[in-house]
Amino acid sequence: MENSKYPIGLFDSGIGGTSIWKEIHSLLPNEDTIYLADSKNAPYGQRSKDEILDLSIKNVEFLLDKNCKIIVVACNTATTNAIKELRAKYSKIPFIGIEPAIKPAATSTKTQTIGILATKGTLNSDLFHSTVSNFKDIRVIEQVGHGLVRLIEDGHMDSRETESLLRSYLEPMVEAGIDYLVLGCSHYPYLVPQIKKILPNHINIIDSGEAVARQTKNILQSKNLLNMSGKEGEAVFYINNDPTVLTKILKAKHKVITADF
Numbered sequence: 001m002e003n004s005k006y007p008i009g010l011f012d013s014g015i016g017g018t019s020i021w022k023e024i025h026s027l028l029p030n031e032d033t034i035y036l037a038d039s040k041n042a043p044y045g046q047r048s049k050d051e052i053l054d055l056s057i058k059n060v061e062f063l064l065d066k067n068c069k070i071i072v073v074a075c076n077t078a079t080t081n082a083i084k085e086l087r088a089k090y091s092k093i094p095f096i097g098i099e100p101a102i103k104p105a106a107t108s109t110k111t112q113t114i115g116i117l118a119t120k121g122t123l124n125s126d127l128f129h130s131t132v133s134n135f136k137d138i139r140v141i142e143q144v145g146h147g148l149v150r151l152i153e154d155g156h157m158d159s160r161e162t163e164s165l166l167r168s169y170l171e172p173m174v175e176a177g178i179d180y181l182v183l184g185c186s187h188y189p190y191l192v193p194q195i196k197k198i199l200p201n202h203i204n205i206i207d208s209g210e211a212v213a214r215q216t217k218n219i220l221q222s223k224n225l226l227n228m229s230g231k232e233g234e235a236v237f238y239i240n241n242d243p244t245v246l247t248k249i250l251k252a253k254h255k256v257i258t259a260d261f
Helices: 018-027 049-065 076-089 102-108 126-132 148-153 160-176 188-198 209-222 244-249
Strands: 008-012 033-037 070-073 113-118 139-144 180-184 204-206 235-239 255-258
Touching (some): 008 018, 008 049, 018 235, 033 049, 102 180, 102 204, 139 160, 160 188
Parallel strands (some): 008 033, 033 235, 113 139, 180 204, 235 255
16 A cells, blocks of 8 residues: 555654654664654643643644654643544544553462552543553552653653752652553663662563564554655654753764644
């Protein structure tokens, strides 16, 4: 199919979803990708469901204008608050969502206690509560990561303020006996080095990146949309705010375009 050569589209409320993009690019190196970083409106986690839906629709329209063949909602908050409506509104295009990896943590825990660090929007969503309700025998320690997205967007992953916030969020979870920490925001994988300094070695850290990449490949395969050209894919990143941090985490290897959207 000719449209198999069209790009994969991804969007997030900023640069965090590049953690998802990296997994997809690693698994599907021949695919062209277009990433939209809505940094101007980050974080989505503090916004209402209607605001999140409106922003998500705007992002999808942008990616559809670029002929994207599939759209990855590389944002936990947008997935848990808007993906149902997006699939209904744009029924001809496949959507891949990202939500906290509760299931692997809940089915693997030995202490029957897991922690989740996520945005307010994700933790308050119906989809999240529905997922957690499937594991009634598991104690889930929920923590809103107030302030973390903004620090990451500003490039302060290694700052004392970030470490202080993380300690205040994570140390009570450690005391509660968690053996798995679920990262429920696509920004948070960029904090793993800091998190590992705080958590004891026996606590496992889980994010959704690899699972999302595998699901993207599976859907493309099932719809005969995999790019079989054999050429290395081109990656283009659009951002509506200062591109400095995005360019830094991409190590200047890919095209970054500042745009008003």
